[in-house]
Amino acid sequence: MPSAVFRPTTTFSATNSQAIEAGFMPARRSAVITAVKELSEGIIRLTFADAYIAEHAQPAQFVNLYLPDPLHTAPRPFGVSEVNGEEVSLIFAVVGVGTERFAQLQPGDTVDVLGPLGRPFNLEQSGHYVLVGGGLGVPPLIKAAQDLSRRADVQCTAVFGYRDDHFADEYVKRYADFAFSIDESEGNVITLLDRIEARHAGQRSAQPKILVCGPLGMMKAVAAWTSRRNLSCQLSMEQRMGCGYGTCVVCTVDTKYGRKKVCSDGPVFNAQDMGWNE
Amino acid sequence: MQVLDQTTSHTDDLNLYASHAWRHSTVVAGVHWKNPVGTASGTFQYAAVRNFYDVSQLGAVSTKGVSPEPWEGNPGVRTAEAPAGTVNAVGLQNPGVDAYLEDELPKLKAIDATVVTNVAGHSDDEYAEVVSKLEDSDADMLEINVSCPNVTAGGISVGTDPQALSRLITRLRKLTTKPMVVKLTPNVTDITVIAKAAVEAGADALSMINTLLGMRINIRTGEPIIANITGGLSGPAVFPVGLACVYRVRTALPDTPIIGIGGIDSGEKALEYLYAGANAVEVGGAALLDPLAPLRVARELELLLDERPELSAKLAKGESWR
Numbered sequence: 001m002p003s004a005v006f007r008p009t010t011t012f013s014a015t016n017s018q019a020i021e022a023g024f025m026p027a028r029r030s031a032v033i034t035a036v037k038e039l040s041e042g043i044i045r046l047t048f049a050d051a052y053i054a055e056h057a058q059p060a061q062f063v064n065l066y067l068p069d070p071l072h073t074a075p076r077p078f079g080v081s082e083v084n085g086e087e088v089s090l091i092f093a094v095v096g097v098g099t100e101r102f103a104q105l106q107p108g109d110t111v112d113v114l115g116p117l118g119r120p121f122n123l124e125q126s127g128h129y130v131l132v133g134g135g136l137g138v139p140p141l142i143k144a145a146q147d148l149s150r151r152a153d154v155q156c157t158a159v160f161g162y163r164d165d166h167f168a169d170e171y172v173k174r175y176a177d178f179a180f181s182i183d184e185s186e187g188n189v190i191t192l193l194d195r196i197e198a199r200h201a202g203q204r205s206a207q208p209k210i211l212v213c214g215p216l217g218m219m220k221a222v223a224a225w226t227s228r229r230n231l232s233c234q235l236s237m238e239q240r241m242g243c244g245y246g247t248c249v250v251c252t253v254d255t256k257y258g259r260k261k262v263c264s265d266g267p268v269f270n271a272q273d274m275g276w277n278e
Numbered sequence: 279m280q281v282l283d284q285t286t287s288h289t290d291d292l293n294l295y296a297s298h299a300w301r302h303s304t305v306v307a308g309v310h311w312k313n314p315v316g317t318a319s320g321t322f323q324y325a326a327v328r329n330f331y332d333v334s335q336l337g338a339v340s341t342k343g344v345s346p347e348p349w350e351g352n353p354g355v356r357t358a359e360a361p362a363g364t365v366n367a368v369g370l371q372n373p374g375v376d377a378y379l380e381d382e383l384p385k386l387k388a389i390d391a392t393v394v395t396n397v398a399g400h401s402d403d404e405y406a407e408v409v410s411k412l413e414d415s416d417a418d419m420l421e422i423n424v425s426c427p428n429v430t431a432g433g434i435s436v437g438t439d440p441q442a443l444s445r446l447i448t449r450l451r452k453l454t455t456k457p458m459v460v461k462l463t464p465n466v467t468d469i470t471v472i473a474k475a476a477v478e479a480g481a482d483a484l485s486m487i488n489t490l491l492g493m494r495i496n497i498r499t500g501e502p503i504i505a506n507i508t509g510g511l512s513g514p515a516v517f518p519v520g521l522a523c524v525y526r527v528r529t530a531l532p533d534t535p536i537i538g539i540g541g542i543d544s545g546e547k548a549l550e551y552l553y554a555g556a557n558a559v560e561v562g563g564a565a566l567l568d569p570l571a572p573l574r575v576a577r578e579l580e581l582l583l584d585e586r587p588e589l590s591a592k593l594a595k596g597e598s599w600r
Binding site: 024 | 320323325327331350351354356357358361366563567568574577
């Protein structure tokens with residue numbers, strides 16, 4: 001008999017095209033790795049081919065990866081950092097058993113994926129977007145910069161803080177109109193935001209729209225900074241997930257409107273809805 | 279047990295999304311299921327799953343527990359990975375029975391799904407209030423959750439005490455004519471004692487198992503990972519536990535319909551539950567790892583039942599294998 005330890009040896013097919021033809025979003029499927037690059041020690045950029053994710057992924061949306069291991073079954077969600085043609089890139093730090101194994105993948109290997117998932121940043125308005133990222137919150141903002149770079153009606157400034165190595169600068173500089181980054185020895189993103197604000201003091205310009213992704217403390221600081229200036233601020237949150245698609249309700253975050261699911265009510269929330277400044 | 283036979287005449291269409299005429303049905307407490315596979319409560323929410331497939335294809339869907347008022351559930355972190363499974367402590371977060379009756383239930387009935395509505399409460403009064411509100415609804419069956427390990431009152435505190443359970447089910451029986459399933463916990467010394475108490479008090483059927491009590495600790499901090507400290511273990515790890523519970527309850531209660539739950543992620547494992555004496559099964563944790571898992575299990579089981587006409591015939595009549 002088939003060794004049905006975790007995922008059964010199934011005779012059935014559920015391809016992207018079969019799903020789309022039936023009017024559904026593709027479910028979990030296998031994708032081929034096309035590139036793996038170590039950006040700095042323990043920081044990996046993983047690229048795989050999936051035409052559906054490539055076509056539909058919006059900034060702050062994420063993709064679940066799964067280990068081919070019956071002992072470690074939980075989904076590992078990663079924000080999409082870039083799309084080029086049919087190829088999708090993610091950037092992650094090696095922090096545990098899952099990321100360790102994904103870091104060892106080689107081009108030609110396959111990995112199970114589900115996505116794109118989650119509510120993306122709202123980029124409908126024209127004007128000036130300021131992307132504020134910290135550490136592993138930077139990758140989803142690269143995707144925001146990439147999408148904004150294709151539009152004539154927007155301007156994009158990236159403000160990134162790193163612990164030490166500026167691992168993502170190479171990518172964001174391709175897309176942002178202005179890119180500033182800082183590491184912990186020099187200050188943080190608030191230091192940069194203050195400097196940029198001072199430089200533009202007295203100039204009459206439209207209110208920037210802030211997009212933030214990073215550690216909770218950083219996001220709270222940026223939310224407070226934007227709140228004092230009455231600026232629009234969208235946050236992309238992170239939480240341990242059980243399914244990633246809105247069904248299990250384990251990835252909740254407390255908001256002014258109750259406990260919300262990071263995976264499907266978010267990951268993007270408006271800063272003013274978090275109740276942090278009250 | 280035999281290997282999936284790919285030469286069977288029914289394997290001409292292996293596209294999971296293709297419309298499908300089910301060949302093997304079951305009957306649970308008088309309710310017809312178009313196939314023996316449903317979703318387990320807590321792992322199915324229509325608004326999320328509807329994006330991925332037509333859920334009315336399943337034998338039944340068991341929806342998340344609903345309480346008289348909206349419940350916020352437990353604070354985060356609510357989940358931790360475990361060997362071949364996960365430990366979860368959601369605490370039955372739900373929008374309340376009124377929202378359920380206005381939103382999820384009518385949407386599921388509009389697509390003609392067979393719906394098992396899971397009922398939660400902190401007290402006998404709360405369970406009674408929900409059951410009363412569901413009595414005039416289109417729910418096909420009610421499933422009384424007396425086995426959640428993650429709430430401070432109700433849940434497992436009722437399902438581990440035969441007298442408390444008997445008192446609750448006796449009261450609920452008077453409030454509803456709908457088929458009433460009682461969902462049992464494996465966290466007891468002898469599950470057959472609890473099972474008998476439920477049936478003697480008026481349960482029409484039993485479902486088992488809910489999750490096993492478990493926890494994980496972060497060795498960097500020495501503290502529990504889950505804010506609730508303990509949670510419920512589900513996933514492939516619990517498969518043999520659920521199977522043994524079904525077998526033992528079937529032996530003790532030969533005529534009570536049983537829905538087998540626990541670690542099912544393939545047609546083969548579903549078939550083991552049917553051979554243990556279940557009339558139907560539900561897929562839970564596997565659906566969190568692939569939204570299509572319940573449908574895939576249903577189709578895999580169907581191929582296995584093609585080769586087992588005697589078992590199929592028993593299920594169709596509302597009987598179990600043993």
